[in-house]
Amino acid sequence: MNASRLLLVISELSQTEKKFGIQNALKQVHTNLHNLVQAPQQTDKQAEFSKSINELKVKISSLNSSLSNSQLELIEEVNGSDYFSTLIYDKISQSVRDNPITPSVALDQLSEIINKRESYIENLKKLVQGLRIVGIEEVSLEDGQAEIGFLIPRDMFDNNFNSLINKLGLLDKVIGTFSEVVTGNREDVEVRQISTSDPILFLGMRPEVIAMVGASITWALHVWKKVEEIKKIRKETKHLEVFEDKELAMFDQKIKEIVDQQIKEKIKNLVSEASELKSGRTTPEVKTHLDFALTTLLALVERGMKVEVRYIPLKSEVEGDVEIKEDVFDFSKLHDLQQDLIFPTRSGNPILSLPDSTPDQKATKRTKKD
Numbered sequence: 001m002n003a004s005r006l007l008l009v010i011s012e013l014s015q016t017e018k019k020f021g022i023q024n025a026l027k028q029v030h031t032n033l034h035n036l037v038q039a040p041q042q043t044d045k046q047a048e049f050s051k052s053i054n055e056l057k058v059k060i061s062s063l064n065s066s067l068s069n070s071q072l073e074l075i076e077e078v079n080g081s082d083y084f085s086t087l088i089y090d091k092i093s094q095s096v097r098d099n100p101i102t103p104s105v106a107l108d109q110l111s112e113i114i115n116k117r118e119s120y121i122e123n124l125k126k127l128v129q130g131l132r133i134v135g136i137e138e139v140s141l142e143d144g145q146a147e148i149g150f151l152i153p154r155d156m157f158d159n160n161f162n163s164l165i166n167k168l169g170l171l172d173k174v175i176g177t178f179s180e181v182v183t184g185n186r187e188d189v190e191v192r193q194i195s196t197s198d199p200i201l202f203l204g205m206r207p208e209v210i211a212m213v214g215a216s217i218t219w220a221l222h223v224w225k226k227v228e229e230i231k232k233i234r235k236e237t238k239h240l241e242v243f244e245d246k247e248l249a250m251f252d253q254k255i256k257e258i259v260d261q262q263i264k265e266k267i268k269n270l271v272s273e274a275s276e277l278k279s280g281r282t283t284p285e286v287k288t289h290l291d292f293a294l295t296t297l298l299a300l301v302e303r304g305m306k307v308e309v310r311y312i313p314l315k316s317e318v319e320g321d322v323e324i325k326e327d328v329f330d331f332s333k334l335h336d337l338q339q340d341l342i343f344p345t346r347s348g349n350p351i352l353s354l355p356d357s358t359p360d361q362k363a364t365k366r367t368k369k370d
Contacts, residue, residue: 005195007131008138009074010124013084017121020063022088025056026114029092033110037103053096057089068338070149070308083117139193139202146207146311146334147192148214151200153304164199170296170354171201177293178212179205181270181286184279200308207311207329208277212270214309214337216294220301221343223262227302230255231348255351263294292355299352306343309334 017023032049039045064072064085075084082088091113095106141147150171157163176186183206190204234251237243267290274280313331 003131003136004138005193005200006078007128007136008140009071009078010128010131011138012071013075013078013080013124014121014128016063016066016084019066020059022056022059022063022084023114023117023121025052025059026088026110026117028052029056030107030110030114033096033103033107037107040103053089053092056092057086060086060089068308069342070306070338080120083120088113088117141310141312143312144207144314144328145204146210146309146331147202147204148210149193149200149202149308149310151198151306151308153198156300156303156305167300168201170300173289174293174296175203175205175209175213177286177289178216179209180281181274181290182206182209182212182277182280184281202308202310207331207334210309210311211329211333211337212273214307214334214341216266216270216297217301217307218337218340219262219266220294220297221341223259223298224301225344226258226262227255227351228344228347230258231351235348252351259295259298259352263291263298266294267291295352296355299350299354301343302346302350302352303354304343304346307341309337309341311335 029049029052032045032052036042036045036049067075072081072085075081092106092110095109096103099105152164152167157167172189175189179185179187179189187205187209191201192204193202194200230251234248237251238248267287270290271282271287274282274286311331311334314328
């Protein structure tokens, strides 16, 4: 990740800590456990400790529920999982269970957890200050804005510039198609952030377009799961060494049938969705483009492309005691998308081919042999 993205992740962690107050909750658990060590037979001390550790569990669970899967991955990337996940509660609970006769041991272990977490949080604050001193700024969103990020693994283009340009060109056509379906036009897309380790591009566009792209990605993940199950059976069958390649081809044919069927159904659903929009476009040409876009998404997801959605909802406007309700986008759709964008680990060689034709060409090859 680049410096701006690192700063954004750390800033979000700091805001999360401020919102949920995990450190204060930990200190309360420590106080109550200390009191219990001093008077282990007093039921009120036992009750206070039990209440505080349950409150800690609720806070940590609420924290995790508020974060998207991509945010959780980023927290892990900056070694923050031990301090911003249920691992904290699990360690404390396990320590208490392991030391029922000597709770002072659990108290010492809790002190260590609190001190390490305090040190980590302080280091985050210093890092934020240092990054800002040297002129690094996080790219923030304004109210009502949304962006979608595409991570393209380096092994997808083998560090070849032309290959990378090709993948970006495919993404451009995919996004343009969904923009046309939602708005009736291929609107301009704003490049908001670029990280270069594994290239990540955050693109700003209408939240309605992001919602349709994101929903199509979750659809692709669902279809890919089915394809992976068939690939697994194919691989196991091939190891039996009693089947010839022409017999194994039935698995490739089944994958093609599933993909074709799923794409047809998805196009039908998208066209139906677009027909309900004021500016939606559902011409036969657009349907052809959707076939290309969905085929491309499936192939990119199979090769390890990941997607992240970020947004800031519009604040409710209130006039007197009445909330003003306008015909605005429901940002809860993007929140639901964030929770659904879970990308499993890739396995084996890809089956689906990346389209090498343009959307205007009718034939799009979908499968290839390992």
